[in-house]
Amino acid sequence: MTALLEVSGVSKSFDGFKAINNLSFSIGEAELRAVIGPNGAGKTTFMDIVTGKTRPDEGEVRWGEKSQSLLKMSEARIAQAGIGRKFQRPTVFEDQTVTENLIMALKAPRGPFAVMRWKPTRDTDERVSDLARQVGLADQLDRRAGELSHGQKQWLEIGMLLAQEPRLLLVDEPAAGMTLAEREQTTALLRRLAETHAVVVVEHDMEFVRRLNCKVTVLHQGSVLAEGSLDHVSANPDVIKVYLGR
Amino acid sequence: MFIRKDPSILVFLAILALFTIGATLMSEAYGSGALPTSMIKVLGKTLCLALAALAMDLVWGYAGILSLGHMAFFALGGYMIGMWLMYARTGEIVSATLSRAAIPPTPAELQDGIASQIFGVVGSSDLPLAWTFAGSLPIQLILIVAVPGLLALVFGWLAFRSRVNGVYLSILTQAMTLALALYLFQNDSGFRGNNGLSGLQNIPGLTDVPQADISIWFLWASAGALALAYVLAAWLVSGKFGSVIRAIRDDESRVRFLGYSVEGYKLTIFTLTAMLCAIAGALYYPQAGIINPAELAPIASIYLAVWVAIGGRGRLYGAVIGAVVVSLLSSWFTGGRAPDLSLGFYTIDWVDWWQVLLGLSFVLVTLFAPRGLSSLIDLAARLRHPSRRGRDLGPDVGALREREAKA
Amino acid sequence: MRAFLLTILLLIAQPLWAQDLGAVLDANRDQIAKPSRQTIGPVITEIAAAGEGADRVLAAWADRRLGLAGDRFVIVEGDSATDAVTGESVTGDVDGLRPNSGVRGLIAAALVQFQLTDPDPVRRRAALTAIARQSDESHLAALREAPAESDPILAARRDRLERLLTIQYDTDTDARLAAIDSFDGDAGTDLQAVLNPLLATTRFAGPELPADANVARALTPDSENLPRAEAYRLLVDAGLAEPRPTDADIKAALTANIAGDAVGGVPVADLGDPDRRDDAYTALAEAGTVPTAATADEVDSALEANAFADLFTEPSSEITDAARASLRGMQTREGIMQALDLSLDALSLASIYFLAAIGLAITFGVMRVINMAHGEFIMMGAYTGYVTQTMIADRTLSLIVALPLAFAITFGAGVLLYQLVIRHLVKRPLETLLATFGVSIALQQLAKNIFGTQARPLTAPAWLEGSITFADGVSISTIRVAIFVLALLFLGLFLFLMNRTRLGLQVRAVTQNPGMAASMGINPDRIAMMTFGLGSGIAGIAGVAIGLFAKVTSELGSDYIVQSFMTVVVGGVGNIWGTLAGAALIGGLQKGIEVLNPSNTLAAQTYMILFIIIFIQFRPRGIMPQRGRMAEA
Structure with missing residues (x-):
């Protein structure tokens, strides 16, 4: 199985502080992966580097069958290439309706003039209502996103992520602020997605990670400390030392 | 159809049509003459300013780019049409003079005559390179949008590419308009220095038509341009494009992660609005009669933002209302027509105090009524802003504030 | 002039030959009474050499205080008058002499030699100032011959003046070169005023350059330094080519020769076309109504056949080279000074x-x-x-x-x-x-x-x-x-x-x-x-x-706010040093651009703002940006 995303030897420092230190990571198509680590382990910076928000000082980030480098590409190009990101705090466009949010995310040509000419068709309408149904917002389509509850915004954002039809999903703490029932729903969704997509879940909550039941990468001080099943890594003495603080 | 989604477009167009018909019926040329020609010109100019404000609202109210340089594009449009007006009009006069000689003039003689007529005031008699096409109306009409459009494209590309935004961008646009003004102020830049272009109210070929008629024609043209631009703007903001630029206003990095090239969108809207401003300027200055580099002073562009803010940004009619109300009030107060206000111990002469009033009311609007005059319309339409416990609609500096949002 | 100089030299060298003042005045009475600039020179020289009292007479003459009472020359002093030669008081009508300014100039020049030897240092200084202001070659000799100066300041001034005059008037090339060299490192305006005329040029046009010409630079027609029309005009002025009428001339000639509604067979209505105007003019020229004009080919060959150059009026190339080198050195030093001034x-x-x-x-x-x-x-x-x-x-x-x-x-x-x-x-x-x-x-x-x-x-x-x-x-x-x-x-x-x-x-x-x-x-x-x-x-x-x-x-x-904004934007908001760097950059830049185009401060500001817009491309957050993870977010 070839890797969809391959990060090798990446380092990044902010004013002397090494946020990422010689980090290597790879994920194949249709794989679910959890990334855990204590605060300041470099989880967010890692996602920033993959999505093009932050340029690493050194190292390589390669993508897809052609192994093209992501380092020269803008955030928008990377997103178009098929990397979707869900933020920790729900970030939806609060001034706009659920429909508008979803339409914006729908996979379609992204250039300004193409967007000007874009018109809703029966297909897109169906796709939007289908997505809304999947994330439980079918009856909220005309409401402004700003009026939704915190959980609903989380779901809307997941819906937007799905609408993009990415090949790799980077999901930052999806369960934060969710009820137990919602967590279970999220777990199911992520596992289902991982059947066809590559999914990287950055998570704090061990319980949630256990439920995902997938390979785990432990980050510490900007590099990979351990990798394997959750049971395997939680047996690792290093991990116990840094992550559990004992 | 987008008009069905937003009935305010039809209301706006109806009011504009009524206004135009009303003005025509009260004009000296086609009606009772209740409105003197100078007043018709003021109204026509106000419509052009409203068009510029509309463009400003698109770029600031919708895309969140506080450009303090859009009046530069307005003035550039004026310069482009002014070049043709002045060249062709001077050409008429010069050829009339030369044709009195025994031998008909050669084209070169004609051009020399025009050049020394136009540029005599700055001590030159050569036609500058920039005036190469001044004799051709079609080319100059294209240049009205092409030159400001190109400037906006180049400037915007440079600025957006390096991710200059927020206050930095505002300052940079202000610098751009200042640089352009200083350039035009130079005598040898080929635009008559601080004399500017004058006599623009005389339309070549229409020497025999009285100004009363011409002023009403320009009013029609301005109203037509405003109506078209309003429909265009409404179409733009109602669709997915509008959705994207509003998203950029509220949270541009999120838009990037959706795969949209934020820079491309900003550049598109910046350039498009620059062209709209240029068209407004091209209609404005023939009614004003004169254009000089002072029109590009940075303060003019800030006023444009003030109009939009007072009218209520992020809604198209808000910009138009702001521009019309503030500019008409300004000319009423500064024209000395407003009655003095006696306080007993001091008499307020509005010519002196209008600026103070404007400045302070502007501060008050920003602080207490972010939706500006549009809040009156919202009140009438029973629209209320959603309660967001004081949070803005997005993390970016251009994002709408809670009280600016529509329910 | 050279003969005149010699006379002075001789006269000063041998004062024994001096004639009695009275005799000289009497002998030249008519000339003195009605002087002419062309012929009075020798007379003034003679008076100057007449010894005791001559300076008084010359000074009075120059001041228009010299007069004739009967046949005696008298000097008027307020209301009284004294005899010019004997000094005794004279009464009666005085017929005042009114030499014109040309003559007075000659007198003043002759007076200088007396003033240079005057016991009063104030007058000696005045003499030096007078020479420095307006000199001629007689002063060179006067300066050289004057007795040693006791006042050290005046001595230095006199020495400098002598060397300046040597550059201008000495006949010996080596002496002049030595004088130029002696000013090495000097940038005085008086020196520049002396050196610059040495580099004066005249424009030459002719079949061949004169053999002994001191060529400043050769010119090619139709270049930036010598436009084609200007080159041809030179040839016409030198009588080497036929004049070619200007467009205005042609138009005037055509207007003068309208016959009916045609000129030279070309209908007047067609004359808006420059080619048709040429046709009409050619027709008129063939008929002999107007002078034939040189054709374009003739202009070409005339320009081809002749050489053009700027020639120094100063014949010695050594002198011009030395003057040029000296001036160039001055410019460099001046440039450095200007740069210093500018940095301040x-x-x-x-x-x-x-x-x-x-x-x-x-x-x-x-x-x-x-x-x-x-x-x-x-x-x-x-x-x-x-x-x-x-x-x-x-x-x-x-x-x-x-x-x-x-x-x-x-x-x-x-x-x-x-x-x-x-x-x-x-x-x-x-x-x-x-x-x-x-x-x-x-x-x-x-x-x-x-x-x-x-x-x-x-x-x-x-x-x-x-x-x-x-x-x-x-x-x-x-x-x-x-x-x-x-x-x-x-x-x-x-x-x-x-x-x-x-x-x-x-x-x-x-x-x-x-x-x-x-x-x-x-x-x-x-x-x-x-x-x-x-x-x-x-x-x-x-x-x-x-x-x-x-x-x-x-x-x-x-007036200052936009520049202040620029300073902040360019400097970055990280710290005070950024503001300092921004202010230094903007201030320096504005002055720097003003130097390139001193007449136009507007242009300087325009270019400065353009520079800042470009600068932002490379350092979007200023020279000293705020750093850290917070700032990047």
Whole structure:
């Protein structure tokens, strides 16, 4: 199985502080992966580097069958290439309706003039209502996103992520602020997605990670400390030392 | 159809049509003459300013780019049409003079005559390179949008590419308009220095038509341009494009992660609005009669933002209302027509105090009524802003504030 | 002239030949009474050589105080008159002589030799000054022959003058070269005035260059230095080519020869076409009505056949080379001086921008807020200075009072603005920008209403007037030095405040991480208010400083505000050094561009702004950006 995303030897420092230190990571198509680590382990910076928000000082980030480098590409190009990101705090466009949010995310040509000419068709309408149904917002389509509850915004954002039809999903703490029932729903969704997509879940909550039941990468001080099943890594003495603080 | 989604477009167009018909019926040329020609010109100019404000609202109210340089594009449009007006009009006069000689003039003689007529005031008699096409109306009409459009494209590309935004961008646009003004102020830049272009109210070929008629024609043209631009703007903001630029206003990095090239969108809207401003300027200055580099002073562009803010940004009619109300009030107060206000111990002469009033009311609007005059319309339409416990609609500096949002 | 010189030499060398003054005057009575510039020379020479009393006569003659009483020459002194030769008093009618200015010039030149030997040093100095102002070749000999000068200053001046005159008038090339060399390192204007005429050129056009010509440069027709039309005109003037009528000539000729409705067979209506005009003219020329014109081919071959050059009027190439080298050296030294002068100018401009921008940078750094009313705070400071001066007559004292007063007033205004407006617009920098713009136009108009539109004087104390001169051409006005010192003072004060006080620590904490600072018990609102007040207060002081050399008007602030913005944008908001670097860059750049195009300060500003727009491309966050993870987010 070839890797969809391959990060090798990446380092990044902010004013002397090494946020990422010689980090290597790879994920194949249709794989679910959890990334855990204590605060300041470099989880967010890692996602920033993959999505093009932050340029690493050194190292390589390669993508897809052609192994093209992501380092020269803008955030928008990377997103178009098929990397979707869900933020920790729900970030939806609060001034706009659920429909508008979803339409914006729908996979379609992204250039300004193409967007000007874009018109809703029966297909897109169906796709939007289908997505809304999947994330439980079918009856909220005309409401402004700003009026939704915190959980609903989380779901809307997941819906937007799905609408993009990415090949790799980077999901930052999806369960934060969710009820137990919602967590279970999220777990199911992520596992289902991982059947066809590559999914990287950055998570704090061990319980949630256990439920995902997938390979785990432990980050510490900007590099990979351990990798394997959750049971395997939680047996690792290093991990116990840094992550559990004992 | 987008008009069905937003009935305010039809209301706006109806009011504009009524206004135009009303003005025509009260004009000296086609009606009772209740409105003197100078007043018709003021109204026509106000419509052009409203068009510029509309463009400003698109770029600031919708895309969140506080450009303090859009009046530069307005003035550039004026310069482009002014070049043709002045060249062709001077050409008429010069050829009339030369044709009195025994031998008909050669084209070169004609051009020399025009050049020394136009540029005599700055001590030159050569036609500058920039005036190469001044004799051709079609080319100059294209240049009205092409030159400001190109400037906006180049400037915007440079600025957006390096991710200059927020206050930095505002300052940079202000610098751009200042640089352009200083350039035009130079005598040898080929635009008559601080004399500017004058006599623009005389339309070549229409020497025999009285100004009363011409002023009403320009009013029609301005109203037509405003109506078209309003429909265009409404179409733009109602669709997915509008959705994207509003998203950029509220949270541009999120838009990037959706795969949209934020820079491309900003550049598109910046350039498009620059062209709209240029068209407004091209209609404005023939009614004003004169254009000089002072029109590009940075303060003019800030006023444009003030109009939009007072009218209520992020809604198209808000910009138009702001521009019309503030500019008409300004000319009423500064024209000395407003009655003095006696306080007993001091008499307020509005010519002196209008600026103070404007400045302070502007501060008050920003602080207490972010939706500006549009809040009156919202009140009438029973629209209320959603309660967001004081949070803005997005993390970016251009994002709408809670009280600016529509329910 | 050379003969004349010899005569003088001979006469001075052998005073024994001198004739008695009376005899000389009598012999030349008619000439003296009705002098002509062409013929009077020898007579003046003769008088000058006549010994005792000659200088008095010449001086009187030059002053139009010489007259004829009967056949005696008399010198008129007020109401009385004395005999020119004997000195006895004369009564009766005096017929005053009125030599014209040409003649008086010759007399004055002859007088110089007497003045040079005059016992009174004042007169000797006057003589040297006269020669320096207007010299001719006779003075060279006079200078050389005059007895040794006792006054060392005058001796040096005389020596310099002698060498200058040698360059101009000596016949010996080596002597002239030596004189030029002796001025090595000198950049005096008198030397330049002597050297420049040596390099005067005339334009030559002819089949061949003269063999002995001292060629300044060869010219090719139709080049930048010699346009085609100009080259041909030279040939026509030299009689080497037929004139070619100008378009205006042709038009005039055609107008004069209209026959019916055609000229030379070409209908008048067609003459709007330049080709048809040529046809008509050719037809007229063939008919002999107008002179034939040189054809384009003839012009070409004429230009081909002749050589063009600029020739030095000075025949010796050695002299011109030496003069050129000397002048070039002077230019280099002058350039260095100018550069020095300019750096001083740039430094003072940078200090002004620094003072104007520092307050803006502080508020922008801490609050991310652009205060558009900052310029009006500068204006308030300047008006405070003006008002203080109307109340306290002593300028030094009023300045000492005005500086803290301006700080206090603008500090108060800043705090008020913060409390009333800015704190309600937290995290809304664009709204703050516009709201403070509203404040700015209101304040500006308010100032207009109170102080009127005309400029108000804010006069510097006497000890700040004048300028400090470092070297020839390098000087700086004292007031600008004072502003530089003030800027340094504020830099020091600022560094102290930021790095050594509790307030500074808190400000830095809020700048770097407001949330964290708040959780540490710092009240960000209070800190923001203090910094805003501080920034505004500095603007007030900057206003007093700017008011001292600029006009105090209600628009004073807006003249500086855009440059202040630029300074902040270019410098970055990270720290004070960024502001300093920004101010130095903008001040230096503006002056630098002004040098390239000194007549056009508008262009300088245009290019400077363009430069900044380009600069932002490479350093979008300024020279010294705020760093760290927070800043990148």
